[in-house]
Structures are given as structure tokens and as C-alpha cells.
Amino acid sequence: MSVRFELGRRRGSGPVHAVTDAGVRLYPGQVLALVGESGCGKSVLASALLGLLPSNAWTRGRAWLHPGTDEEVELLSSSERVLARRVRGRRIGLVPQSAATHLTPVRTARDQLAETFRELRGRVDPGSVDELAGRVGLAPADLAHYPHELSGGMAQRVAVASALVAEPSVVIADEPTTGLDRPLVDRVTDLLGELADRNRGVLLITHDLAAAKRVATHVAVMYASRVVESGPAEEVFHRPWHPYTKGLLEAMPEAGFQPVPGHPPALTELAELEREWGCVFCLRCPDTPGVAPCNGDPALVEYGSRSVAAHPPC
Ligand SMILES: Nc1ncnc2c1ncn2[C@@H]1O[C@H](COP(=O)(O)OP(=O)(O)OP(=O)(O)O)[C@@H](O)[C@H]1O
Numbered sequence: 229m230s231v232r233f234e235l236g237r238r239r240g241s242g243p244v245h246a247v248t249d250a251g252v253r254l255y256p257g258q259v260l261a262l263v264g265e266s267g268c269g270k271s272v273l274a275s276a277l278l279g280l281l282p283s284n285a286w287t288r289g290r291a292w293l294h295p296g297t298d299e300e301v302e303l304l305s306s307s308e309r310v311l312a313r314r315v316r317g318r319r320i321g322l323v324p325q326s327a328a329t330h331l332t333p334v335r336t337a338r339d340q341l342a343e344t345f346r347e348l349r350g351r352v353d354p355g356s357v358d359e360l361a362g363r364v365g366l367a368p369a370d371l372a373h374y375p376h377e378l379s380g381g382m383a384q385r386v387a388v389a390s391a392l393v394a395e396p397s398v399v400i401a402d403e404p405t406t407g408l409d410r411p412l413v414d415r416v417t418d419l420l421g422e423l424a425d426r427n428r429g430v431l432l433i434t435h436d437l438a439a440a441k442r443v444a445t446h447v448a449v450m451y452a453s454r455v456v457e458s459g460p461a462e463e464v465f466h467r468p469w470h471p472y473t474k475g476l477l478e479a480m481p482e483a484g485f486q487p488v489p490g491h492p493p494a495l496t497e498l499a500e501l502e503r504e505w506g507c508v509f510c511l512r513c514p515d516t517p518g519v520a521p522c523n524g525d526p527a528l529v530e531y532g533s534r535s536v537a538a539h540p541p542c
Pocket residue numbers: 233244246264265266267268269270271272273282284435495
């Protein structure tokens with residue numbers, strides 16, 4: 229799929245290329261970590277799947293939910309009515325970024341969960357709120373609290389519980405661990421892993437590579453609106469092919485914090501950059517665009533279970 233934002237003529241620039249020809253697959257039982265620097269298009273990709281893009285956005289391409297089954301839905305062309313009644317919260321649960329701010333301040337955690345039950349399931353069965361809370365590690369007593377009385381980790385658990393009310397087969401978590409300290413990051417991350425163990429598909433959007441390494445079964449690396457590498461997490465993390473993936477891994481604390489030099493290109497100038505050089509990463513790449521090992525082709529190409537753009541395995 230691709231997503232563009234029109235900025236309007238008065239701004240004097242072309243559209244923002246927020247997502248370009250991005251292709252990912254997510255199967256039940258997988259945690260797919262979508263990683264990449266701030267602004268590369270991760271959240272926009274998720275918003276597009278859920279029909280939550282602002283009005284200045286347009287999309288191209290296809291995004292299939294449950295393809296080849298009776299429940300198949302093409303998300304990008306679905307009406308707001310279909311997305312609201314059949315998809316959001318029901319088949320795809322969303323754990324939003326900074327969950328605490330999404331909770332209603334004047335309601336206890338229990339009331340919020342009960343309300344979500346009524347909305348998505350029509351009623352609240354006795355015990356169902358406690359049962360669900362228990363699954364994410366919240367005790368009944370925790371649910372008596374108002375949002376301001378909850379720690380960041382607890383609020384995050386309430387958000388995960390809310391996302392699970394309708395037993396969605398897919399859960400999208402956008403930066404679910406922002407602002408939490410490391411032990412809590414690990415607990416929330418593990419919780420997402422447990423959802424996949426229960427045969428859900430989890431899309432974990434994060435720039436925390438350590439969290440991705442901990443729980444992801446698969447990884448897709450985004451750079452300047454494109455997926456530049458994807459595949460089984462173990463393989464990609466162990467033997468990255470794309471120089472950007474290598475750069476991200478070298479920027480991790482245990483690798484000595486060697487951030488990728490330079491900055492991502494402006495998303496309004498990507499088309500030009502690609503026309504001129506082929507690869508979107510060229511300005512920061514140690515390889516010369518179009519000269520081996522870089523083949524200068526920005527398209528993601530499959531090699532067995534893995535895919536990579538411009539830098540085929542050698
Ligand atoms: N409504 C909009 N109009 C114009 N540009 C937008 C709009 N929404 C997002 N963008 C741009 O799209 C690009 C991708 O944004 P996105 O939020 O997906 O980044 P991200 O990878 O999720 O980053 P972060 O890790 O900071 O959340 C950014 O450059 C952003 O400025």
C-alpha cells in the first residue's frame with residue numbers, strides 16, 4: 229500500500245510520501261515488529277489499515293484482512309461503516325500510543341472496560357471484566373482506580389485489555405511501551421507475545437529495537453516510507469542484509485550506540501530522490517547507489533522467507 233498526504237498548493241511542495249509500496253504479511257501466532265526511525269511512516273501505515281487517516285490523505289493498493297476466507301475484507305476500500313461496525317475494535321484491536329491519555333479521566337478502569345464490553349459485545353457478563361483483566365495481569369482491586377491513580381504500566385494493561393474485549397484476531401500496538409521504564413517495557417512486551425501465543429496476529433510498531441528483539445517472530449524495517457527489509461526476526465537481527473538494518477542494530481546500546489550518520493530525506497522529495505538514485509537510503513548508505521552490492525532498485529524483493537530492497541544477499 230501507499231499513503232500520500234496533500235499539503236495544499238499554498239505550502240508550495242509536493243505531497244508527503246508517508247508510505248510507499250509497503251508490503252507486509254502477518255499470520256496468526258506471529259508478532260510482526262514494524263521498526264524504523266521516527267517519521268518513517270509506521271503509524272500512518274497502521275492508521276491506513278484502520279481507516280483512521282485524516283481527510284488530506286489518499287491511499288493506493290490493497291490490505292487484506294483474513295484473505296481467502298468467508299471473512300475477507302479489503303481494508304483500504306472499505307467504507308467507514310464497515311470499518312466501524314466490523315473491523316475496528318472487533319477484528320483488529322488497537323493499543324494506542326500513550327494509552328493513559330486515551331482513558332476517560334472521570335471513570336474507573338472497571339467502568340471503562342465495562343463500557344467497551346457494552347459497546348462491542350452488547351452486554352457485560354458478570355465476571356467477564358475481571359476475567360479479561362486477569363489475563364493482562366490486573367487484579368480486581370486494580371480496576372477500582374481512576375486513570376490518574378494508575379501507573380504507566382497499569383494504564384497500558386488497561387489499554388491492552390480494552391483492545392481484547394471483542395477477541396480480535398489481530399492486535400495493532402503503536403509504541404505501546406513509550407514512557408515506561410525497562411522492567412515495565414518487558415512486561416508489556418511479553419504480554420503482546422502472549423497474545424500471539426494465543427494465535428493472534430500482533431503488529432508491534434516500535435522504535436525500541438530491544439523490545440522488538442525480545443518478542444518479535446518477524447520484523448519489517450521501514451525507512452523513508454518504504455519497507456526496506458523484512459523476514460523472520462531471528463534471521464534479520466542475526467544477519468541483516470540492508471545497510472539501514474545494520475545501522476539500526478549498531479545503534480543499539482549493546483552494540484555501542486553508533487547511530488546511522490545523517491538524517492532521513494524529506495518525505496516530500498522522495499520521488500525525486502528515487503528517480504535520481506534508485507535507492508531511498510542512498511544519501512546515508514555506505515554503498516554507492518547502483519554499484520554492487522547496491523542494485524539501486526527501491527522495490528522490496530523476496531529471497532526465500534526474507535525480503536530486501538536494493539541490497540540483495542551476496
Ligand atoms: N496529516 C498529515 N499531513 C501531512 N503529513 C503527515 C500527516 N500525518 C503524518 N504525516 C507525516 O507522515 C510521516 C510519517 O508519520 P508517522 O506518524 O507514520 O511516523 P512514525 O514512523 O510512526 O514515527 P514515530 O516513531 O515518531 O511515531 C511523517 O513525516 C509525518 O510528518
